[in-house]
Amino acid sequence: MLSKEDERLLALLRTNARSSVSDLARLLDLSRSTVQTRIARLEQTGVIRGYVLDYGDSYTKSLVSAHVSIKVKQKLTVKTNNELKQIPQIAELYAISGEYDLIAVVQAQSTEQLSHLLDQIGDLDGVERTNSSVILETKFKR
Structure with missing residues (x-):
């Protein structure tokens, strides 16, 4: 404690x-x-695992971020997770309950790059479907 x-x-x-x-x-x-x-x-004790890079506001404000809900074929979950981990624009990946299995937080430098990234995710073996929500504004972040 x-x-x-x-x-x-x-x-x-x-x-x-x-x-x-x-x-x-x-x-x-x-x-x-x-x-x-x-x-x-x-x-x-593992409370502090490491120290990470924290991007400046001017850089993060220039990024287009989105939450991507991902439905995965159950037999390919591990393979799909490993492939998603290799995509550097995916900042975070969460397993969730409900209709979708995962939520990825993605960050792209433009809407065009985001579009290609969404296609890349959708084309992965094991991904059944995706649903994306572009983040318009961050109200607060801790």
């Missing part, structure tokens, strides 16, 4: 994972060594 300090540390790292240990210690009112120890423990 995470302590309140761990939760505060994670919140700060989520905001800026490149913050120095000194800055984190100052903001948390803890010693540098305590913060380093907490980060190491969170990494070792």
